[in-house]
Amino acid sequence: MITRSANVLAISGIALALGSAPAHAHVSAQPEEAEKGGYAKIVFRVPNEDPVAGTVQVKVTLPEQYPLSSVRTKPVPGWTAQVEKAQIAPVEVDGAQVTEAVRSITWTAEPGTRIGPDQFNEFEATLGAMPENADELLLPTTQTYDNGKVVEWNQPTPPGGEEPEHPAPTVKLIAAQGEGHSHGGTPAGAPEEAADQHGSSDETARYLGGAGLLVGALGVGVGAGALVRGRRSGGEKS
Numbered sequence: 001m002i003t004r005s006a007n008v009l010a011i012s013g014i015a016l017a018l019g020s021a022p023a024h025a026h027v028s029a030q031p032e033e034a035e036k037g038g039y040a041k042i043v044f045r046v047p048n049e050d051p052v053a054g055t056v057q058v059k060v061t062l063p064e065q066y067p068l069s070s071v072r073t074k075p076v077p078g079w080t081a082q083v084e085k086a087q088i089a090p091v092e093v094d095g096a097q098v099t100e101a102v103r104s105i106t107w108t109a110e111p112g113t114r115i116g117p118d119q120f121n122e123f124e125a126t127l128g129a130m131p132e133n134a135d136e137l138l139l140p141t142t143q144t145y146d147n148g149k150v151v152e153w154n155q156p157t158p159p160g161g162e163e164p165e166h167p168a169p170t171v172k173l174i175a176a177q178g179e180g181h182s183h184g185g186t187p188a189g190a191p192e193e194a195a196d197q198h199g200s201s202d203e204t205a206r207y208l209g210g211a212g213l214l215v216g217a218l219g220v221g222v223g224a225g226a227l228v229r230g231r232r233s234g235g236e237k238s
Contacts, residue, residue: 035177036173036176038128048117050147055115059104069102073123074123
């Protein structure tokens with residue numbers, strides 16, 4: 001009887017959770033935070049909301065007021081990526097004058113490929129350097145279906161307000177936390193430096209570990225020798 005009641009409560013809880021879940025998912029950017037002035041690996045998660053049509057193109061527009069000089073995309077099987085650049089008024093980024101910035105990234109499905117109903121896909125890009133004079137980065141995204149329908153995910157979410165119908169993917173920008181505290185952002189050159197430091201630490205640890213084993217082995221040998229000599233001395237005395 002207790003088990004049956006527990007099962008009923010569990011089913012009711014699942015039903016309640018499903019009933020309270022949002023009816024539609026939306027395009028999002030992960031992780032939700034990145035460090036100011038750093039380089040971040042951002043994953044755009046694109047769910048297909050149409051019950052019949054499939055998604056065949058995803059275009060992310062990068063903010064013109066915060067130019068990003070470096071954008072690299074990760075290959076996605078069945079999709080081609082196009083990075084479009086544009087000339088901008090000279091701005092200083094990482095101590096250098098930048099006159100060209102990436103304005104958009106477009107992923108287009110190859111023939112026979114799409115994000116079907118009840119499916120999603122992820123598109124990854126490394127962006128940088130993140131602006132230091134902003135608290136968030138809005139990344140409006142256009143989702144195009146194979147039946148011609150176009151959905152614009154471009155609405156900002158007001159602070160503390162209700163989420164709009166088509167929210168733009170947003171990355172919150174936080175102050176740099178220093179090495180080892182990255183929130184999706186990585187300062188320029190940090191991966192190589194971290195790898196070198198990690199390799200040096202591992203090598204040092206191996207040396208210390210080997211030395212410790214050697215000392216331990218010597219200690220065991222000395223102890224064994226003393227034991228044998230003690231037994232021999234005892235035998236001679238007897």
